Amino acid sequence: MNTPDIQPGIFDITVPPSDRNTYIGLHSGPLWPEAIAQEISLKGGRSYTVSMDLAFTAFYAYRACYGNMAIYAGNAPGDSAELLWRSGPFSHTDWKRYTAVFNPSKDYKYISFWADAAIPCDKSAYGSVVLIDNLSAFIREVPQVVISTVRTCKGVATGEATVKLVSSSVGNCTYKWEPGGQTGSHVEGLAAGRYEVTVTAPNGTSTKAQVMIEETDLKNEVVTRPSLCHGDNQNEITLNTTGGVPPYRYYFNGSQHPGYAGTFKELRPGNYTVIVKDDHGCEDKLSSIQVKEPEPLLVTGVDVKALSCSDTRDGRITLEVSGGVVPYAFSLQPGTWQDNNEWRQLDAGRYYFEIKDKNGCHTNGNTEVLKNDRPCAVYVPTAFSPNGDGRNDLFRAKVNDAVTAFRLTVYNRWGAVVFDSTNPEASWNGAREPNGSYVWVITYTDSKNQARKQTGPLMLIR
Numbered sequence: 167m168n169t170p171d172i173q174p175g176i177f178d179i180t181v182p183p184s185d186r187n188t189y190i191g192l193h194s195g196p197l198w199p200e201a202i203a204q205e206i207s208l209k210g211g212r213s214y215t216v217s218m219d220l221a222f223t224a225f226y227a228y229r230a231c232y233g234n235m236a237i238y239a240g241n242a243p244g245d246s247a248e249l250l251w252r253s254g255p256f257s258h259t260d261w262k263r264y265t266a267v268f269n270p271s272k273d274y275k276y277i278s279f280w281a282d283a284a285i286p287c288d289k290s291a292y293g294s295v296v297l298i299d300n301l302s303a304f305i306r307e308v309p310q311v312v313i314s315t316v317r318t319c320k321g322v323a324t325g326e327a328t329v330k331l332v333s334s335s336v337g338n339c340t341y342k343w344e345p346g347g348q349t350g351s352h353v354e355g356l357a358a359g360r361y362e363v364t365v366t367a368p369n370g371t372s373t374k375a376q377v378m379i380e381e382t383d384l385k386n387e388v389v390t391r392p393s394l395c396h397g398d399n400q401n402e403i404t405l406n407t408t409g410g411v412p413p414y415r416y417y418f419n420g421s422q423h424p425g426y427a428g429t430f431k432e433l434r435p436g437n438y439t440v441i442v443k444d445d446h447g448c449e450d451k452l453s454s455i456q457v458k459e460p461e462p463l464l465v466t467g468v469d470v471k472a473l474s475c476s477d478t479r480d481g482r483i484t485l486e487v488s489g490g491v492v493p494y495a496f497s498l499q500p501g502t503w504q505d506n507n508e509w510r511q512l513d514a515g516r517y518y519f520e521i522k523d524k525n526g527c528h529t530n531g532n533t534e535v536l537k538n539d540r541p542c543a544v545y546v547p548t549a550f551s552p553n554g555d556g557r558n559d560l561f562r563a564k565v566n567d568a569v570t571a572f573r574l575t576v577y578n579r580w581g582a583v584v585f586d587s588t589n590p591e592a593s594w595n596g597a598r599e600p601n602g603s604y605v606w607v608i609t610y611t612d613s614k615n616q617a618r619k620q621t622g623p624l625m626l627i628r
Contacts, residue, residue: 170200170359173297177227181297184219184261189299192281193226195286195292202298203243203278206305210272212333213308215371218279219261220253221297230295231287232257237266246278255285261299267308277305308371309336311363316411317382318358321447325356325379329363336367361529382448383409386440388455395527396462401433403440403455410444417441435459462467463490463521470533473514475542479622481512481535483519490523497521511605511621542620543567543612544590549625552596561585561606561624562593569610571617576624577605596626 173179173191181505183189192200208214222233235253238246250268279298286291312333315618318325329341341349342364346356358381366372387406393399405428407414415424419438430438437456443449467486474480485507487494495503499518509517514537521531554558563574569590574592576585579602585594603623611617 170202170331177225179223179226179297181221181223181259183299183511184221184302189219189297190301191226191295191297192279193228193230193292194281194283195287195290195294196283197293199283200279201238201244201278201280203276204233205243205275206240208270208274208277208305209333209335210270210274212335213267213269213310213373214305214307215265215267216302216305217263217265217300218298219300219304220256220264221261221299222257222259223295223297224259226292226295228290228292231289231293232280232285233296234284234294235264235296235298236280236282236284237268238278239270239276241275243276244278245276246516247274248272251278254281261297263300269310274503283371293298304369305442306369306371307333307336307367309333309339309365309367309373311365311373311375313363313375313377315377315379317380317448318356319446320381320384323355323357325358326352326354327356327361327363327377327379328352329365329375331365336369336371338368340366342366382411382444382446384444384448384450385409386442386444386450386452388452390455390457392457393459394525396460398433398459399434401457401459403430403433403438403457404428405440405452407442407444410448411446413445415443417443433457460491460523460525460527461489461523463523463527464488465521465529468531468533472536473538474620475540476540476617477542477545478576478620479511479513479548480620481514482508482510483512483517483533483535484508485519485521487521487529490527491525493524495522502511507558511623541566543569543618544572544608544610545622546608546620546622546624547604548623549627550596551627553628560593560595561626563590563608565590573608575607577607579603599626601626601628 171191172188194200232255234255237251239250240247251266253264281294314328316326341351343353344362356379358377358379359461360567362376364372364374385408389404391402392402407428417424418430418440435457437454440452441449452605466488469481469484471482495502496507499522500509512535514535516534518532522528543566550558550561572590573588584599606624608620
């Protein structure tokens with residue numbers, strides 16, 4: 167580091183001082199840096215400020231290109247261990263006031279002010295010229311602050327902000343907030359918006375900081391779960407709460423005593439209201455939360471077909487159902503469950519039925535299939551044994567009436583036709599078919615000119 171000059175007068179410099187009688191002149195190039203230094207204690211992590219008047223002259227023994235001031239920290243005179251601040255290139259020849267604010271990263275013993283020649287100059291080897299006057303008598307510590315906030319409740323002014331000093335070495339500071347003009351490190355009753363606080367230290371330095379007070383984002387997702395069955399009163403409401411300031415308090419349906427869980431169980435159907443408050447007192451009111459349950463599972467119709475004559479099994483039961491949750495399942499006790507609401511080929515008697523819906527809700531009832539006591543125009547046996555013993559070897563219909571348009575058809579368990587005849591005297595020997603269950607269907611017109619249809623099961627047994 168080379169020594170500066172006391173101006174004016176050296177190298178024909180005639181710029182008058184900005185303060186009193188003299189000032190400092192520096193000119194630097196890549197091989198000739200000039201600076202002034204001062205022993206001073208700088209603490210890492212703190213903020214400092216210093217002010218000075220700066221000017222440029224285009225000729226300082228040599229032609230120059232610009233002015234550029236750099237401030238360094240170090241542990242010896244001329245030590246440029248850490249760059250603290252740069253003015254940036256300037257060309258004004260009249261005095262202008264500059265204020266540097268800097269934050270050393272660690273402790274140092276010296277501060278130095280340089281004519282910074284970082285930018286090449288095509289006019290000479292001394293491209294940077296800096297004239298310095300009216301340098302601050304003291305390098306003062308600037309208050310550094312951090313600000314914490316509390317969001318305001320939506321639609322009201324409940325926001326808060328608190329300023330804390332990073333270092334207490336600046337002493338007791340004063341505070342002023344705008345808008346509002348409040349003083350103090352902690353302010354309350356803030357509406358949503360941007361605020362600026364000016365923090366002034368006893369040494370006269372100050373710093374400004376801005377903060378945004380935002381509205382609370384207290385939100386609730388409502389999830390309802392209905393009862394599985396009508397009348398269970400097991401409905402539920404669950405609130406998934408986010409935002410705001412936990413923990414949350416829940417005031418259910420006008421209650422003055424809050425709960426701390428957002429799930430409400432064993433509810434009857436109806437409309438409910440919940441007020442949710444966070445720890446800052448912000449609230450979200452949820453009105454008319456509707457809870458529904460399934461309609462009652464009801465048998466709305468029972469259609470019963472009686473046996474057509476005394477010797478048949480062609481009864482039928484058909485159910486009509488409403489409510490609950492589809493799909494339904496049906497059972498004719500003690501039978502198995504089926505998705506069909508009808509049973510055919512029933513004998514006379516009382517039957518007990520049960521219905522359940524998708525959720526397992528049940529209802530039941532009973533009905534009776536009646537027998538028509540008149541003889542059947544056509545009688546059909548329920549089994550035969552084609553084993554060649556001369557007894558019951560053939561399957562045939564016994565016609566007791568003068569019938570017309572007769573037809574007998576036998577189906578195996580897969581629905582394939584194994585016998586078909588329009589001759590009332592015809593019979594089926596079952597020779598090519600295995601033991602098992604079959605179904606017969608007979609259609610005819612009786613002597614009263616009524617169209618008839620009879621069906622029934624048939625067992626082939628050898």
